[in-house]
Amino acid sequence: QQQVKQSPQSLIVQKGGISIINCAYENTAFDYFPWYQQFPGKGPALLIAIRPDVSEKKEGRFTISFNKSAKQFSLHIMDSQPGDSATYFCAASIGNYGGSQGNLIFGKGTKLSVKP
Amino acid sequence: NAGVTQTPKFQVLKTGQSMTLQCAQDMNHEYMSWYRQDPGMGLRLIHYSVGAGITDQGEVPNGYNVSRSTTEDFPLRLLSAAPSQTSVYFCASLPQWGAYEQYFGPGTRLTVT
Numbered sequence: 579q580q581q582v583k584q585s586p587q588s589l590i591v592q593k594g595g596i597s598i599i600n601c602a603y604e605n606t607a608f609d610y611f612p613w614y615q616q617f618p619g620k621g622p623a624l625l626i627a628i629r630p631d632v633s634e635k636k637e638g639r640f641t642i643s644f645n646k647s648a649k650q651f652s653l654h655i656m657d658s659q660p661g662d663s664a665t666y667f668c669a670a671s672i673g674n675y676g677g678s679q680g681n682l683i684f685g686k687g688t689k690l691s692v693k694p
Numbered sequence: 695n696a697g698v699t700q701t702p703k704f705q706v707l708k709t710g711q712s713m714t715l716q717c718a719q720d721m722n723h724e725y726m727s728w729y730r731q732d733p734g735m736g737l738r739l740i741h742y743s744v745g746a747g748i749t750d751q752g753e754v755p756n757g758y759n760v761s762r763s764t765t766e767d768f769p770l771r772l773l774s775a776a777p778s779q780t781s782v783y784f785c786a787s788l789p790q791w792g793a794y795e796q797y798f799g800p801g802t803r804l805t806v807t
Contacts, residue, residue: 587734610794621698621784621798622737667736671794680725680788680796681752684736 581605584668584685591692597655599688601668604649608670612682613642613653616665625666626653658692665689695720698799700785706805707775715770715802717785723797725788726768730754730781731801737784743768775806 583602591597603611612627628635628642628651635642641654655662669682701716719726727742729752739752743762757779759771768787772779785799 582736584736612794612796614798619801621786621800623798624795627794680727680786681739681742682729682737682796683753684729684738686734686736 581683582668582670582685584688586688587686588689589691591655591658591690593658593660593692593694595658595692597653597658597662597690597692599653599666599668599690600650601652601685602648602650603670603683605670605672605683606649607672608683610671611642611644611651612669612671613640614667614669614684616667616687622667655690658690660692660694663690663692697721698785698787698797700783700799700802702802703800704803706807707772708807709776711775713772713775715772715783715785715804717768717770717799718766719768719785719787719797720766721787721789721797722765723787723789724765726762727752727786727788727796728758728760728768728770729784729786730779731784732781740770740783772804775804777806780804780806 613625614622615625616622626640639656644651665687667687668685698719728740729737731737738754741760743749783802786796788796
């Protein structure tokens with residue numbers, strides 16, 4: 579049973595456009611929703627994260643939108659750049675449960691290509 | 695700080711061989727974990743540790759052993775390698791309870807023939 583569903587699998591966007599990646603979750607106990615960025619040959623790196631007590635979080639060109647009632651959250655990349663080309667993973671975890679806040683459930687990833 | 699380091703970067707094993715993937719962090723993080731990444735599957739948690747002497751299973755623990763004798767090190771042991779264990783393995787660490795930013799190592803690419 580996949581607890582975090584991510585779409586699309588791949589995405590091609592023109593430079594300057596908006597990239598949107600969506601995730602849906604099933605477990606209402608999740609209370610931490612990070613997005614990770616991974617470049618080829620590298621480990622994932624935390625990009626931005628949100629807790630369910632807010633509906634939106636923005637950091638520079640990256641925004642998370644969170645819809646608790648729909649159990650969905652999305653990553654928006656504004657003014658997408660070729661350097662944003664990477665694989666993006668959404669994830670979720672249950673915080674402060676026996677130290678398991680580090681136990682992330684990942685989506686399957688979205689490969690983003692930004693064309694110049 | 696070197697952060698989270700993993701060795702080796704690449705490894706080829708024959709079916710049935712055993713080996714240990716090394717992971718170390720110099721940030722005095724309490725929590726460490728191992729994930730495997732397979733194409734189209736995202737990352738899946740193998741084992742994790744909330745402190746020295748404490749380990750627990752994640753989503754896909756079969757075929758793997760871990761131990762945590764020090765805060766710094768969290769090795770992952772493959773007892774009898776199988777082709778299904780061909781994957782990229784990532785170690786990660788988290789500073790402490792209540793902290794959420796997890797730091798990932800550079801990964802070990804393992805091929806089992």
